[in-house]
Amino acid sequence: MAKRIEVNGLDIYYGNFLAVQGVSMTIQPQSVTALIGPSGCGKSTFLRTLNRMHELVPGARVEGKVVMDDQDLYGADVDPVNVRRQIGMVFQRPNPFPTMSIYDNVVAGVKLNSKRMKKADMDALVERSLRAANLWDEVKDRLSKPGSGLSGGQQQRLCIARAVAVQPEVLLMDEPCSALDPISTMAIEDLMMQLKSEYTIVIVTHNMQQAARVSDTTGFFNLKAVGEPGGLVEVDATDKIFSNPSVQATEDYISGRFG
Amino acid sequence: MSTTPTTSESREAGPVGPDKADLQPARLTHGSLPRRAAPGVLLAAAVLGAALWLLGVFGPVAATLLAAALYTAGLYLWSRSVEGARKAFDRFVTAMVTSAFLLALLPLVSVLFTVFDRGFERFDAEFFTYSMRNVVGEGGGVHHALFGTLIITGLATLIAVPIGMLTAIYLVEYGRGRLARYITFFVDVMTGIPSIVAGLFAVALFQLFLGPAARMGVMGAVALSVLMIPIVVRSTEEMLKLVPNELREASFALAVPKWRTIMKVVLPTAAAGIGSGVTLAIARVIGETAPLLVAVGMTTSDNFNPFDGRMATLSVFSYTQYASPGVPPVFSLDRAWAAALTLILIVMVLNLLARLIARFFAPKTR
Ligand SMILES: Nc1ncnc2c1ncn2[C@@H]1O[C@H](COP(=O)(O)OP(=O)(O)OP(=O)(O)O)[C@@H](O)[C@H]1O
Ligand SMILES: [Mg+2]
Numbered sequence: 219m220a221k222r223i224e225v226n227g228l229d230i231y232y233g234n235f236l237a238v239q240g241v242s243m244t245i246q247p248q249s250v251t252a253l254i255g256p257s258g259c260g261k262s263t264f265l266r267t268l269n270r271m272h273e274l275v276p277g278a279r280v281e282g283k284v285v286m287d288d289q290d291l292y293g294a295d296v297d298p299v300n301v302r303r304q305i306g307m308v309f310q311r312p313n314p315f316p317t318m319s320i321y322d323n324v325v326a327g328v329k330l331n332s333k334r335m336k337k338a339d340m341d342a343l344v345e346r347s348l349r350a351a352n353l354w355d356e357v358k359d360r361l362s363k364p365g366s367g368l369s370g371g372q373q374q375r376l377c378i379a380r381a382v383a384v385q386p387e388v389l390l391m392d393e394p395c396s397a398l399d400p401i402s403t404m405a406i407e408d409l410m411m412q413l414k415s416e417y418t419i420v421i422v423t424h425n426m427q428q429a430a431r432v433s434d435t436t437g438f439f440n441l442k443a444v445g446e447p448g449g450l451v452e453v454d455a456t457d458k459i460f461s462n463p464s465v466q467a468t469e470d471y472i473s474g475r476f477g
Numbered sequence: 478m479s480t481t482p483t484t485s486e487s488r489e490a491g492p493v494g495p496d497k498a499d500l501q502p503a504r505l506t507h508g509s510l511p512r513r514a515a516p517g518v519l520l521a522a523a524v525l526g527a528a529l530w531l532l533g534v535f536g537p538v539a540a541t542l543l544a545a546a547l548y549t550a551g552l553y554l555w556s557r558s559v560e561g562a563r564k565a566f567d568r569f570v571t572a573m574v575t576s577a578f579l580l581a582l583l584p585l586v587s588v589l590f591t592v593f594d595r596g597f598e599r600f601d602a603e604f605f606t607y608s609m610r611n612v613v614g615e616g617g618g619v620h621h622a623l624f625g626t627l628i629i630t631g632l633a634t635l636i637a638v639p640i641g642m643l644t645a646i647y648l649v650e651y652g653r654g655r656l657a658r659y660i661t662f663f664v665d666v667m668t669g670i671p672s673i674v675a676g677l678f679a680v681a682l683f684q685l686f687l688g689p690a691a692r693m694g695v696m697g698a699v700a701l702s703v704l705m706i707p708i709v710v711r712s713t714e715e716m717l718k719l720v721p722n723e724l725r726e727a728s729f730a731l732a733v734p735k736w737r738t739i740m741k742v743v744l745p746t747a748a749a750g751i752g753s754g755v756t757l758a759i760a761r762v763i764g765e766t767a768p769l770l771v772a773v774g775m776t777t778s779d780n781f782n783p784f785d786g787r788m789a790t791l792s793v794f795s796y797t798q799y800a801s802p803g804v805p806p807v808f809s810l811d812r813a814w815a816a817a818l819t820l821i822l823i824v825m826v827l828n829l830l831a832r833l834i835a836r837f838f839a840p841k842t843r
Binding site: 269271274276299300302303306307309311313314315316317326327329330331332364366367377380381384 | 653721723724725726727728729730731732733734737738741742745746748840841
């Protein structure tokens with residue numbers, strides 16, 4: 219069951235520093251939404267507000283609305299843990315748990331929450347998740363080895379498997395392929411195409427071709443000027459953004475004239 | 478820029494001035510001393526020093542210093558004429574650092590040698606199986622003091638480790654603002670408390686309830702835990718800070734609540750460091766004497782109940798044997814040294830344990 223997220227007039231702060239201003243957009247269910255834009259314009263910051271990871275930074279706060287299922291994620295009684303249960307995340311840098319084996323890393327969402335699960339079910343979950351992340355063949359013979367012994371790209375795919383294993387409704391991915399080779403990147407892209415039939419996917423990427431290939435909707439973030447907060451310049455169907463954007467800055471960025 | 482990368486593994490000792498005038502290709506090689514140059518010069522200097530000492534020209538200390546100076550100067554000048562200024566300076570600094578290290582090692586070696594030498598006199602089976610009950614003069618042992626030390630230190634660990642670890646967890650994972658700053662400040666203050674003050678604190682505390690004659694093992698444990706807590710807090714804090722924030726975020730992103738994240742991700746990741754930190758804290762307080770002297774006192778026979786009366790401990794045992802020896806004093810003094818040796822061995826074992834713990838719990842990559 220994929221979920222729709224509606225963002226309305228979102229201002230994002232680090233302490234008194236307004237990092238991102240006035241974002242309003244709708245993230246469609248069962249689709250891939252790509253966020254592009256130059257470095258430092260607030261893509262990661264925005265992404266982290268969608269599952270309430272942003273507030274983990276001391277002093278960080280948010281004004282505005284993020285609505286999923288008619289519930290404001292920033293409503294007074296909302297438990298961030300419940301939000302994150304439905305909205306999973308893959309980070310820019312791979313971060314497997316160093317004390318855990320590959321197997322345990324994949325089922326970390328289950329084990330860390332001390333949920334009961336039959337051994338056979340767990341094995342099946344591990345295999346399914348690792349296959350989804352295109353890692354199964356490489357690690358199936360050393361599942362009990364530590365996850366931190368993998369290469370950087372393998373670690374990132376392990377983290378994707380870990381995020382997929384808890385079966386969230388929405389999957390946020392912050393440059394998931396920036397450490398991957400073309401083959402793994404293709405695998406992740408295929409994975410996204412598969413997953414979008416059931417999930418809502420938001421991906422941050424610096425790779426225009428990737429955004430064009432996988433996404434249905436693209437949002438372009440930009441800094442108005444140095445020292446100003448970042449913001450959403452435009453969001454539209456990916457075809458439209460890449461062929462005929464309505465804002466000049468978007469066209470300049472996509473055609474490589476700045477940024 | 479005429480760079481002079483060397484063929485050897487030497488570090489850059491100083492910037493080499495650019496030499497724009499010569500347009501010849503930069504030389505990548507330079508002369509070098511024979512491979513055994515350093516040991517050779519050292520040998521020559523040592524032989525010279527020893528000869529001067531044996532001939533009675535210098536005392537042993539002066540001869541050693543002279544040999545060290547000769548070695549440093551000789552190697553420097555030789556290297557300078559063959560290898561150039563940078564390599565020579567490198568050799569000079571290496572010699573200085575080595576000498577400083579040897580100098581710092583001297584007291585340690587001397588203490589160890591003395592304690593082992595004199596402690597072995599009574600380091601026998603009787604020493605570990607007998608207490609001092611009804612012993613005057615020869616014989617006797619530390620059975621009572623050994624177990625006293627282990628019991629009291631163990632109790633102190635039981636008190637200090639939970640308090641210290643929870644404090645550190647609060648400071649690193651939860652503490653923001655004023656309370657955390659105050660706690661940090663007072664932990665720093667606690668680090669500087671003289672151990673006798675900790676002992677007097679324990680005495681004063683227990684005397685409030687038990688009257689002025691109170692002496693018990695647990696009082697000593699409380700005094701030791703006062704000394705241990707700041708060490709445990711500090712080392713645990715450092716270890717928790719080393720856990721990358723990304724791991725916490727990874728856990729949060731899997732919808733794991735904060736307390737579970739701390740229990741199952743942060744603490745296991747830091748377990749090696751925390752374990753060895755705790756072990757070193759134990760090693761640090763196990764030899765304390767003053768607080769145990771005032772809070773626990775001394776006894777000659779076995780008392781393994783820390784809630785009932787005076788107990789013997791190794792450090793206080795060593796002190797009393799030394800401070801009030803019998804006649805002839807030699808038996809007491811031997812016992813004092815043997816007790817000191819026992820203590821040192823325990824501390825060594827604890828240090829070894831700390832390393833094993835660190836190795837065992839460290840996150841593995843293979
Ligand atoms: N923890 C933080 N504390 C304070 N400011 C931050 C923090 N993280 C990011 N910022 C600031 O917020 C702004 C947006 O940063 P963000 O990481 O969201 O950029 P980004 O678009 O993801 O860039 P990149 O493409 O390089 O990943 C930047 O000005 C950055 O300096
Ligand atoms: Mg980013």
